[in-house]
Amino acid sequence: MKEPSSASKLIKGLEGVVAAQTSLSDVDGENGRLLYRGLPIGELVEKSHFEEVTFLLWFKKLPTQVELENFKETLKAQRPLSELALRILKIIPTTTHPMSALRTMCSLMGSLDPRAHIVNPEESQRKAYHLTGVFPTIIAAFYRLREGKEPVQPDMSLSHAANFLYMMSGKIPTPEMEKALDVYLILLADHGLNASTFAARVTTGTLSNLYSAATSAVGTLSGELHGAANQYAMEMILEIGTPDRADSFVNKLLDEKKKVMGFGHRIYKTRDPRAEAFRQIAADLCVKAGKTEWLEIAARVEKVMWERKKIPCNVDFFSAPVLYVLGFPPDFFTTVFAASRIAGWSGHIIEQQLDNRLIRPMAEYIGPQEQYYVPFEQRK
Numbered sequence: 181m182k183e184p185s186s187a188s189k190l191i192k193g194l195e196g197v198v199a200a201q202t203s204l205s206d207v208d209g210e211n212g213r214l215l216y217r218g219l220p221i222g223e224l225v226e227k228s229h230f231e232e233v234t235f236l237l238w239f240k241k242l243p244t245q246v247e248l249e250n251f252k253e254t255l256k257a258q259r260p261l262s263e264l265a266l267r268i269l270k271i272i273p274t275t276t277h278p279m280s281a282l283r284t285m286c287s288l289m290g291s292l293d294p295r296a297h298i299v300n301p302e303e304s305q306r307k308a309y310h311l312t313g314v315f316p317t318i319i320a321a322f323y324r325l326r327e328g329k330e331p332v333q334p335d336m337s338l339s340h341a342a343n344f345l346y347m348m349s350g351k352i353p354t355p356e357m358e359k360a361l362d363v364y365l366i367l368l369a370d371h372g373l374n375a376s377t378f379a380a381r382v383t384t385g386t387l388s389n390l391y392s393a394a395t396s397a398v399g400t401l402s403g404e405l406h407g408a409a410n411q412y413a414m415e416m417i418l419e420i421g422t423p424d425r426a427d428s429f430v431n432k433l434l435d436e437k438k439k440v441m442g443f444g445h446r447i448y449k450t451r452d453p454r455a456e457a458f459r460q461i462a463a464d465l466c467v468k469a470g471k472t473e474w475l476e477i478a479a480r481v482e483k484v485m486w487e488r489k490k491i492p493c494n495v496d497f498f499s500a501p502v503l504y505v506l507g508f509p510p511d512f513f514t515t516v517f518a519a520s521r522i523a524g525w526s527g528h529i530i531e532q533q534l535d536n537r538l539i540r541p542m543a544e545y546i547g548p549q550e551q552y553y554v555p556f557e558q559r560k
């Protein structure tokens with residue numbers, strides 16, 4: 181078969197193309213709804229927590245009490261970073277972007293696992309526990325090293341979210357902070373065939389292992405059209421500085437045909453249900469932190485975006501101030517996204533392995549037709 185030559189077959193960005201089947205999450209763009217294994221995210225945010233949601237995503241059902249306790253223990257056991265891994269983390273320059281550090285460490289986890297190369301769903305499940313358990317430790321340790329501080333050992337008595345915050349600051353978080361991060365981890369855990377999940381599935385499709393697939397996913401998440409939008413959304417709010425500057429700032433970006441970070445979505449064209457969930461949490465946290473100007477700036481940015489482009493905000497817009505108030509520097513935001521999405525990536529990787537076929541689309545060739553090799557002396 182020859183790669184196609186007809187431009188009519190090309191679907192740029194694969195928009196609208198169905199490239200996989202999944203039973204993890206149902207992204208309903210028309211109605212602005214998101215369900216994990218059939219359960220609406222709003223209900224999960226209200227009644228559940230990240231560990232239980234991860235169980236749901238991986239094992240297709242809500243756990244019994246005993247199953248949940250065992251699950252939490254297995255995940256907790258993965259929290260410590262080995263001495264060798266910590267030594268290697270310490271030699272990564274602190275000027276490295278945190279997403280690059282996480283990508284490097286994710287790959288390193290594979291180098292340090294003697295069973296990394298074994299590819300089957302059971303082995304992948306074990307690796308999924310490992311990466312999901314250890315990601316917050318890697319992120320917090322890199323943050324503290326960058327601050328010139330020693331990493332904080334994980335506290336096994338704390339939940340996944342509370343321990344993450346504890347390892348960042350060295351302080352036990354308030355229940356409100358714990359809940360805010362937990363909500364973040366729940367809401368970002370899975371989202372259909374988004375770009376990083378697609379990358380993970382493409383890598384898995386070659387029968388490569390979960391560490392490789394997760395490393396592909398972390399790299400894919402780090403771009404600003406995907407995961408890094410949260411970093412840039414916060415940096416924009418900080419750069420705007422005061423509400424009276426917001427309108428002209430956004431208008432200028434739009435006049436220059438630039439993207440406003442934290443707005444727009446390939447699937448959600450009316451509302452991103454996750455963004456709505458963060459609106460109230462952002463309001464509560466910003467008021468408490470005495471940063472109401474961020475809310476005013478956000479409201480004005482939103483208004484201009486709606487008036488000029490009819491584009492609603494996405495999950496990254498209001499979750500940005502939430503992460504900032506929780507103590508994450510903007511350039512760490514996308515790592516927190518990864519610490520959540522590793523749950524979904526893992527579920528998709530195993531789903532792909534259970535019904536695998538190599539993912540290999542085609543490219544329309546638009547280069548020159550057959551040419552002759554020209555010797556150096558005849559080249560211009």
Ligand SMILES: CC(C)(COP(=O)(O)OP(=O)(O)OC[C@H]1O[C@@H](n2cnc3c(N)ncnc32)[C@H](O)[C@@H]1OP(=O)(O)O)[C@@H](O)C(=O)NCCC(=O)NCCS
Pocket residue numbers: 193404405406407409438439440441442443444445446447489491494495496
């Ligand atoms: C997410 C995103 C990549 C979806 O992209 P997409 O489905 O490929 O849509 P496009 O980039 O083709 O945008 C369609 C139109 O909306 C405009 N648009 C989309 N998002 C925009 C944004 N954030 N700011 C300004 N204009 C935007 C585009 O400029 C384009 O306008 P045009 O038709 O006049 O050229 C896009 O909305 C974006 O870049 N958003 C900013 C980054 C972001 O927040 N990413 C996180 C997503 S959860």
